[in-house]
Structure formats: C-alpha cells, structure tokens
Amino acid sequence: MKGMIKKEITLSKKQMLLTVSMFAVFTALCILVRLSMECGNIADDAELRDHLMDNLWVLRYLPFVVLAFSYNPSLTLYGDIESGFLRLCKTTSYSIRSLIGTKVIMLLIFETCVFAVNAVYIVILSLIGGDEGIFSSMAVLLKMTLFFCAVLLLILFFSTVTEKKKTFEVALTAVVTLSGMAFEPFLINKMEKYSGRTDIDVLDLLRLELAPALKYILPLCVLLFISGVLLNIFVGARLLERRDG
Amino acid sequence: MNAIEISSLTKSYDGFKLDNISFNVPQGSIMGFIGQNGAGKTTTIKLLLGLIKRDSGSIKMLGLDNIEHEQEVKSQIAAVFDDIPFHDQLNAAQLSTVLADVFLQWDKAVYSEYLDRFNLPKKKKIGQLSKGMRMKLQIAAALSHHAKLLIMDEATTGLDPVVRNEILDIFLEYLQDDQNSILLSSHITSDLEKIADSVTFIDKGKILLTGVKDDIVGSYGVIKCKKSELKDIDKKDIISTRISDFGAETLVADRKLCEKKYSGITIDGTTLEEIMLFYVRRDKGEWTS
Numbered sequence: 001m002k003g004m005i006k007k008e009i010t011l012s013k014k015q016m017l018l019t020v021s022m023f024a025v026f027t028a029l030c031i032l033v034r035l036s037m038e039c040g041n042i043a044d045d046a047e048l049r050d051h052l053m054d055n056l057w058v059l060r061y062l063p064f065v066v067l068a069f070s071y072n073p074s075l076t077l078y079g080d081i082e083s084g085f086l087r088l089c090k091t092t093s094y095s096i097r098s099l100i101g102t103k104v105i106m107l108l109i110f111e112t113c114v115f116a117v118n119a120v121y122i123v124i125l126s127l128i129g130g131d132e133g134i135f136s137s138m139a140v141l142l143k144m145t146l147f148f149c150a151v152l153l154l155i156l157f158f159s160t161v162t163e164k165k166k167t168f169e170v171a172l173t174a175v176v177t178l179s180g181m182a183f184e185p186f187l188i189n190k191m192e193k194y195s196g197r198t199d200i201d202v203l204d205l206l207r208l209e210l211a212p213a214l215k216y217i218l219p220l221c222v223l224l225f226i227s228g229v230l231l232n233i234f235v236g237a238r239l240l241e242r243r244d245g
Numbered sequence: 246m247n248a249i250e251i252s253s254l255t256k257s258y259d260g261f262k263l264d265n266i267s268f269n270v271p272q273g274s275i276m277g278f279i280g281q282n283g284a285g286k287t288t289t290i291k292l293l294l295g296l297i298k299r300d301s302g303s304i305k306m307l308g309l310d311n312i313e314h315e316q317e318v319k320s321q322i323a324a325v326f327d328d329i330p331f332h333d334q335l336n337a338a339q340l341s342t343v344l345a346d347v348f349l350q351w352d353k354a355v356y357s358e359y360l361d362r363f364n365l366p367k368k369k370k371i372g373q374l375s376k377g378m379r380m381k382l383q384i385a386a387a388l389s390h391h392a393k394l395l396i397m398d399e400a401t402t403g404l405d406p407v408v409r410n411e412i413l414d415i416f417l418e419y420l421q422d423d424q425n426s427i428l429l430s431s432h433i434t435s436d437l438e439k440i441a442d443s444v445t446f447i448d449k450g451k452i453l454l455t456g457v458k459d460d461i462v463g464s465y466g467v468i469k470c471k472k473s474e475l476k477d478i479d480k481k482d483i484i485s486t487r488i489s490d491f492g493a494e495t496l497v498a499d500r501k502l503c504e505k506k507y508s509g510i511t512i513d514g515t516t517l518e519e520i521m522l523f524y525v526r527r528d529k530g531e532w533t534s
Contacts, residue, residue, distance in 0.1 A: 001346060002342065003343040003345050003347075004343060004346045006339060006343065007332070007335065007339070007342075007343045010332075010334055010335055010339060011332060011334055079332055079334075083330060084326060084330030085330050085332060087296065087326075087330060088326075088330035088347075090295070090296055091294045091295070092319050092320070092347050092348060093319040093320040094346065094347040094348070098346075
C-alpha cells in the first residue's frame with residue numbers, strides 16, 4: 001500500500017502545495033493583524049480592536065476550509081482512468097478493491113491531519129482570547145470533518161459509477177446548489193428576525209433554536225461516512241472491476 | 246504445452262464480429278499477430294486480458310482458463326499497450342514503488358537494471374519522456390515481475406527503427422528462458438519477420454492464417470507474369486492479383502505445386518507484408534497498386 005499512497009500524494013501534490021501556501025499566507029496575515037492589535041496601528045483604535053476580537057471566531061475553521069480540499073480521491077481516480085493505469089491494474093492480480101481502499105485510507109489520513117492542524121489552531125485562538133469554547137469548536141470540527149469525508153466518498157462512488165471526471169464537478173455543484181436552495185429561505189428568515197444583532201449573537205441564538213435538530217447531525221455524519229466507505233469498497237470497486245461489453 | 250490456447254472465440258460488437266477464432270501460441274515462442282487496423286487484434290487481446298466479456302469460446306493461458314483462474318493467470322502475465330499506462334506526474338523511480346504494490350513478484354533490481362540498460366532517467370517525469378523512452382519504460386516494467394507470458398498490443402508502433410530493434414533484441418533475450426512466451430500484435434510485419442517463430446493473420450474478425458512463420462512464408466509465392474498470361478492460371482490457386490504497368494503479380498498459397506503446374510512462369514518468394522496485402526484485397530480479385 002506504501003507505493004499506492006505515495007502515488008496518491010504525488011498526484012495531489014500540486015493541489016496540496018497550493019492550499020498549504022494559501023493557508024500559510026492566511027495564517028501570516030492573521031499573525032500580522034494580531035501583532036498590530038497588540039502593538040501596531042490597531043492597538044490605538046480600541047473600537048476596531050474590540051470588533052476584531054469579537055470576530056476572531058471566524059478564523060476557527062480556517063485550516064479546515066482551506067486545506068480540506070487538497071486531496072480529492074475522485075480526481076486521482078480520474079487520473080488512473082485517463083492514464084490507463086486502471087486498465088493496467090485490471091490486467092494484473094492487483095485488486096481494484098485495494099486501489100479504491102487506498103484512496104479511502106488516504107482520505108482518512110489526510111482529513112485526520114487537517115483535523116489535527118485545525119485543532120491546534122482552535123487551541124491557539126482560544127489561548128490568545130479569540131474563543132473560549134474549545135470543546136464545542138472541536139465537536140463542530142469533528143462533524144465538519146466527518147461530513148466532508150462522507151461527501152468526498154460519495155462523490156468518489158459516483159465517479160466510479162460513471163468513470164468520468166465531470167462527476168466530481170457536477171456533484172459538487174449539485175451539493176452546493178441544493179444546500180443553498182435548502183438553507184437560503186431559512187437564513188433569510190432568521191437574518192430578518194435577528195437583524196440588528198452582532199454575528200456572534202445571531203449564531204448563538206441560532207444554535208439555541210436549532211439545538212433539537214443539531215443532536216442528529218453527528219449520527220447523520222457518521223452514517224453518511226460509513227455508507228461512503230462501504231459503498232466504495234464493496235460496490236464501487238466491483239463496478240470498476242467489471243468487464244466492458 | 247501452449248502458452249495460449251484460443252478455441253472458437255466469438256465476440257460481437259455493433260458493426261464488428263470476432264468470428265469463431267482459434268489459434269495457439271506454443272510455450273517458449275514468439276507469435277506475431279498481424280492484421281490491418283480494425284481487423285480484430287485489439288479485441289482479441291482485450292479478451293485474453295479479461296478486459297471485455299467473450300460471447301462464446303474458450304481461452305486458456307498457461308494451461309488455465311483466463312476467467313476461472315483469473316488471479317493465477319494474471320499474476321503470471323504482463324501486458325504492454327501502444328501507449329504507456331502510467332501517470333505523467335510520476336518518475337521511473339516512483340513508478341517502481343507503485344508497481345511493487347501492483348505486481349506480486351516485482352523485482353526492483355531487475356527494473357533498475359533495465360532502466361540503466363535503456364538509459365532511462367530515474368528522476369525525470371514520465372510526461373517529459375519521448376515516445377521511445379515511454380515505450381522502453383513500459384517494457385522495462387513488464388519484464389521486471391518475472392511474467393511467463395508477454396502480451397503486446399502494437400508495442401513497437403510509432404517507434405523509430407533503432408529503438409524498435411533494441412526492443413526486439415530484448416524480446417529475443419527474454420525468450421532465452423524456454424518457459425517464457427510472447428504474443429506480439431503488430432501491423433509492422435518487418436518486425437515479426439525478424440523475430441516471430443509463428444504468425445497468426447486476422448482479417449475482418451476471422452483468422453486467415455496461423456502457423457510457423459517460416460512454413461507460411463516458404464509455402465506462399467508470387468507469380469510474376471504478363472497480364473495476358475493470367476488466364477492460364479487456375480483461379481483456385483490465386484489469392485489475389487496486383488496489376489501494374491509492368492505486368493501482373495499473383496499471390497499463390499502453394500508455391501511448390503504452382504511451380505510444377507505452371508512451368509515456365511516465374512514464381513518468387515514472398516514476405517509477410519505481401520501475404521497480408523494480397524489477402525486483405527482478396528475480395529477484389531484484381532487490384533492496382
């Protein structure tokens with residue numbers, strides 16, 4: 001499996017370097033702003049400083065948002081198909097299930113690393129006074145990670161069904177559009193209801209209001225995640241193994 | 246023992262049929278699989294490799310059915326395609342690590358030897374290699390896991406004569422072990438003329454000829470005569486006739502018999518390319534070059 005994992009990393013290296021660079025730039029900017037808040041221009045402007053402090057929570061999930069997309073198993077699968085590597089594997093005793101399994105394991109390792117980086121980020125932010133809810137933030141991060149893994153695994157499954165690159169783009173567009181369509185009326189409604197309050201207050205109020213529904217999110221994410229793993233290993237791999245014609 | 250035994254193999258596509266084909270590749274030999282583009286060579290190879298389903302017939306490779314004993318068969322064969330099946334972003338050194346996962350008997354030392362022998366750079370990305378280098382890399386990979394049977398689909402097509410000769414020499418070296426066999430599909434008959442022990446000729450999904458190359462080439466002949474002399478030749482002996490400004494050339498299947506039958510007429514030896522050319526146009530009877 002070592003060689004296959006190395007292959008996955010090599011194929012995703014460009015994207016990984018790009019997102020890590022973006023993350024480094026964002027982090028550097030945040031450090032500069034923070035330094036400015038302590039001993040620079042912003043330190044002299046109490047109102048701006050307080051406003052920035054209040055909104056520091058926005059940065060809690062920055063590593064996840066920037067880094068989580070660095071590895072996409074659907075795109076490496078497409079690379080396997082396009083290069084003829086999948087066809088070569090089909091002529092050997094190497095199982096396609098192992099090929100797909102490597103992608104699933106690689107995704108888990110990668111997203112665990114992103115989770116760990118983000119967890120450190122959350123701790124640092126809380127230490128510098130941006131956020132005190134470490135555990136709640138970690139819980140949200142865990143749900144986000146599981147959900148994101150599940151989405152990528154489901155997209156990988158659809159990619160194995162169609163064996164086409166466009167599946168990823170179509171699926172991602174569909175997820176974003178459908179999510180937007182589902183949440184837009186809800187968000188507009190709530191924004192109107194809570195207009196005039198600060199963002200952090202609105203979020204707290206929303207959290208309270210949605211508390212009964214939120215408890216289902218973790219089990220739902222776990223269920224989606226497990227479904228994604230099983231679908232890929234047992235159904236997706238079989239579909240890829242099938243003979244044409 | 247035969248390395249490959251194909252019996253009554255049939256596969257139908259929309260507009261194409263591989264029609265009840267049968268031939269064997271003897272172990273320890275190299276068989277040239279010839280035919281024009283679209284004749285059915287690649288379909289046959291895909292069926293051998295289990296990439297497509299067969300409609301009927303049987304395929305035995307190294308004595309085992311290629312579907313019933315799929316894993317066992319696949320662990321002992323190597324496939325070489327007309328285009329390299331590796332990612333452009335990898336280099337030859339990284340490829341070794343990847344293929345060590347894919348092939349059970351991957352031999353890193355042998356692979357490294359081939360890279361040195363072919364002068365292939367280890368750190369250069371595959372996408373930056375020339376067509377010849379890419380093909381050599383593919384062949385190096387195919388020969389580095391102790392496969393007993395090499396199946397090659399147009400592996401020498403598009404390569405310059407120097408590289409082709411280098412590769413053909415490697416194949417002959419591989420055949421020094423009499424357990425090893427090669428099926429080489431190509432429409433470059435000169436390559437097969439040089440190295441093949443036996444030849445199978447496929448056209449429009451049907452096997453026209455199969456057997457020992459020297460016997461086939463030796464038994465066929467080309468009658469060179471004037472157009473007016475054509476009427477003296479029995480139509481049953483003629484495969485097809487090429488008409489040119491200088492006269493007529495007729496391919497006959499039994500050169501010795503025709504020499505006795507048509508004394509006074511010149512019958513020259515022939516080549517695989519000519520046999521292929523005359524056979525492909527057999528429906529026309531007479532054709533101009």
